[in-house]
Amino acid sequence: MFRVSHVLVLSLGLALAGVASAETKRKIRIETTPPGAVVYLVEKEAGPVCEETPCTIDAPVGTTPVIIELKDHAPVFDNVTVPKKGKVTTAKFTLDPAVGKVIVREPVGAVVFVDEEEQGKAPLELEVSADAHHVVVKLKGKRIYDGYVEVAAGNETVIGSEEGGGESEDDEVPEEEEEKITKSTTPTKLVEPWLRGTVAVDIGFRSFTYNAGSNQRPEKEAGQILAGPVIELWPGRLAKVRALHGFSLLGRFQFGLNQQPVVAADLGPNTSTFWQSLEGTLRQQFVFAQKFGLELGLGYVRDQMQFSGTPGDIEKLPDVIYSVLRIGVRASMRLGKLEPYFAAEPRFVLSGGKLQNRYEAGTGASGYRIAGGALVNIGRITGRAEVSTTRYGWTFVNSDPEITMTESGTDAVIQVGFSAGYQF
Numbered sequence: 001m002f003r004v005s006h007v008l009v010l011s012l013g014l015a016l017a018g019v020a021s022a023e024t025k026r027k028i029r030i031e032t033t034p035p036g037a038v039v040y041l042v043e044k045e046a047g048p049v050c051e052e053t054p055c056t057i058d059a060p061v062g063t064t065p066v067i068i069e070l071k072d073h074a075p076v077f078d079n080v081t082v083p084k085k086g087k088v089t090t091a092k093f094t095l096d097p098a099v100g101k102v103i104v105r106e107p108v109g110a111v112v113f114v115d116e117e118e119q120g121k122a123p124l125e126l127e128v129s130a131d132a133h134h135v136v137v138k139l140k141g142k143r144i145y146d147g148y149v150e151v152a153a154g155n156e157t158v159i160g161s162e163e164g165g166g167e168s169e170d171d172e173v174p175e176e177e178e179e180k181i182t183k184s185t186t187p188t189k190l191v192e193p194w195l196r197g198t199v200a201v202d203i204g205f206r207s208f209t210y211n212a213g214s215n216q217r218p219e220k221e222a223g224q225i226l227a228g229p230v231i232e233l234w235p236g237r238l239a240k241v242r243a244l245h246g247f248s249l250l251g252r253f254q255f256g257l258n259q260q261p262v263v264a265a266d267l268g269p270n271t272s273t274f275w276q277s278l279e280g281t282l283r284q285q286f287v288f289a290q291k292f293g294l295e296l297g298l299g300y301v302r303d304q305m306q307f308s309g310t311p312g313d314i315e316k317l318p319d320v321i322y323s324v325l326r327i328g329v330r331a332s333m334r335l336g337k338l339e340p341y342f343a344a345e346p347r348f349v350l351s352g353g354k355l356q357n358r359y360e361a362g363t364g365a366s367g368y369r370i371a372g373g374a375l376v377n378i379g380r381i382t383g384r385a386e387v388s389t390t391r392y393g394w395t396f397v398n399s400d401p402e403i404t405m406t407e408s409g410t411d412a413v414i415q416v417g418f419s420a421g422y423q424f
Contacts, residue, residue, distance in 0.1 A: 198421025321353030
């Protein structure tokens with residue numbers, strides 16, 4: 001973490017470095033405790049001048065900012081001074097370990113594992129590297145806590161409440177106490193899963209209307225059911241790359257379960273609906289105060305709201321395949337196991353399928369989607385409930401308006417969705 005003193009040192013060093021840069025460079029030896037650190041001069045963007053200490057580098061005469069980094073240690077922000085004449089003194093630096101604590105207070109006598117290695121029995125305080133760690137707490141062979149925690153340098157991550165610390169390690173814990181402990185065992189910082197797989201079910205209600213005075217037939221559909229898998233992967237969490245902790249890849253495919261008949265006097269008896277949907281999205285989530293979330297998303301969506309039947313009958317219906325570029329934002333708040341959220345996104349329609357192809361160049365649509373719902377995570381089980389509305393505004397271009405007598409239309413879709421699954 002930058003301190004005010006660091007900023008002042010770097011600012012002064014940068015000012016002096018501007019004068020020194022035009023002068024002669026001299027060799028200076030850099031030593032660190034412990035060794036093996038990477039050394040940068042002035043700024044990291046210029047690349048390291050030393051890959052592993054101890055080493056000898058060329059530095060400008062005068063005072064130059066230096067940045068020293070070593071894995072599992074706090075970085076050093078300081079200066080090196082090279083005299084114009086005389087002996088150059090070896091620059092020595094000490095790096096402090098970047099560690100935090102995992103504290104397991106209860107149940108007394110429970111066995112604690114960190115990163116699959118047994119550490120002892122609770123109550124227990126463990127000093128670990130500032131990183132993501134897998135913590136498991138077992139009591140009498142029963143796993144009462146299993147989760148990932150993010151340990152920050154100099155901070156404590158507490159698992160369990162602060163009460164009831166007087167028993168010995170061999171005391172028996174009643175089942176009602178064990179249940180209470182399990183429910184209260186919540187780390188101060190939770191690392192989200194690296195893989196989540198769910199089955200999503202959405203119930204859709206569609207209304208397609210044309211502008212006033214149009215001779216085109218409107219369409220209404222209710223109770224269209226879509227179901228299918230949703231997979232989300234966090235590669236940064238899997239590889240333990242902290243900079244990519246909030247980045248994820250999401251894939252979704254849903255197919256229609258019920259083809260509903262479309263009944264009208266001018267349609268054949270075998271006309272029915274056909275829905276299908278797929279999505280691929282890149283997501284980046286930011287968490288503030290361990291409670292509030294902001295997620296940005298960029299992706300592709302392909303929503304099919306089509307019809308089966310003869311070509312002549314389909315020609316009378318708003319048969320669409322929306323190929324969409326979506327740019328979304330979602331705000332959420334963590335309330336224990338529950339995470340309510342609100343999402344909104346503009347949708348840029350790349351193509352609209354058969355309905356668009358019936359008209360001339362310039363015909364197209366644009367839209368948006370808003371949604372509200374909540375996620376729930378109970379151990380490794382995850383679930384979702386959501387209500388959303390998606391609207392597309394159409395503009396139709398036709399050189400012979402006498403045939404179609406329509407200039408615009410609106411496609412409105414309301415969906416109620418649920419999902420349930422498992423996460424790692």
